[in-house]
Amino acid sequence: MALNNAKDTDILLQPVNDNLFHWQGLIKGPPETSFEKGWFKLDFQIDQNYPINPPKAKFITRIFHPNIHFETGEICLDILKPQHWSPAWTLESLCRAIVNLLVNPNADSPLNCDCGNQIRAGDMLAYRTMAYMYTVEFACEESKEEAEMILMQRKLQE
């Protein structure tokens, strides 16, 4: 699939069970954030009208972030809404936008209330500690192994 930019080792995309309407993404926690050590699994559902319609995206790996729902993995990101989506985006550039959201949380439109409140109250230490704790708990084992496996397979193919 040409959809994967082989040079990109922080964003890994592949269809689930060869179904081109269902994709899985693995993104590496961006450096110098509380998510740095983890790999986060994302789920993308694409409908017949993609790329005119945006994909439905959610986190599978649990993450503590103001704009991501702690239970459902729903993401509050403007470009995922039909009125803000542009067909110029790809799944890959969407992943980059999500990585950017991890670097720049926006506490003014929270989906995770507790997390939003910590940031709004200016308690960045509490936010970072919690985010780090959940990264270690949820994003450093299964998803990380899967990502390392994909990267290794790629190297072997080269």
Place this chain on the structure above:
Amino acid sequence: MENNSSDQQQQQQDQNSSSQGAGEQGQDQRVTMTQEQLDEFQTQIKLNEDYQNQLKQEIEEQMPFISELTELSVLKHEYQDNKFELCFDQLATRYSKVRRLRRDGNCFYRAFLFQVFEHFIHNPEDPQYEQILKVLVGSKKDLMDLGYDEIAIEDFYDLFLDEFKKLKTIAKAKAAEHLLKLLCNKEEAVYIIMFARFLAACYLKQNAIMFEGFVGDVAQFCMREVEQVDVECDQPQIIAITNYLGLGVEINSVRADGGIEVINLPEEGYSGFRAKLLFVPGHYDALYQ
């Protein structure tokens, strides 16, 4: 002592915030929302969006994407007792018919493409055709040079180019029938209009310095106001797409005093084809003699 004074400050702040507007208070409440309340809030927002989408669809279904040729007097009748009513008398001295466009945010692009494509079906030997074809062929590279992913643009590019090439093979008598089919649906027409948006964005980004003063950050502007499906078109986008393709438009803009202001883009030094459009604030229709 220090504690005391900061307490007072706090009190002062509390008083201030309680005397501020409802918007501020709304935000303050959100700080203390529980997750359940927040989820409920999100559900409400979604319901609201669904309702707006439903409204939009209802508006859409009342009007075809592009109408058959209609007498200009029909439009005048609709603007009866409106400040723009008299504009149509002046317009009627130069035009007699109009194709009306659906108000779905794509009216400019759809009207412009319809008239341009129609012109080349009727005038296949016009040397402008080959010039535009050359620009279109090169547009994929232009877009990729600006950082667009090939995968993101190629479906749009291929379809637009194919349809542009096909224009030469369409019988003149079938022009309207062909174009009404091509540009009036929710499948290929969406792709064709989308590619026209990419072409506008391409010129805007290539000439960012020229546009910055008017639209601010050009990349942001393209993302918000050009490349989204169904987002309305303003003068910068019109300047961009006409310049990129080497085409022209004549916009007949209604004036509140009952007159018509004719805006030619490009203004001068251009003798090629101009799409003839009527502009009533917020909407474009296509004009015919």
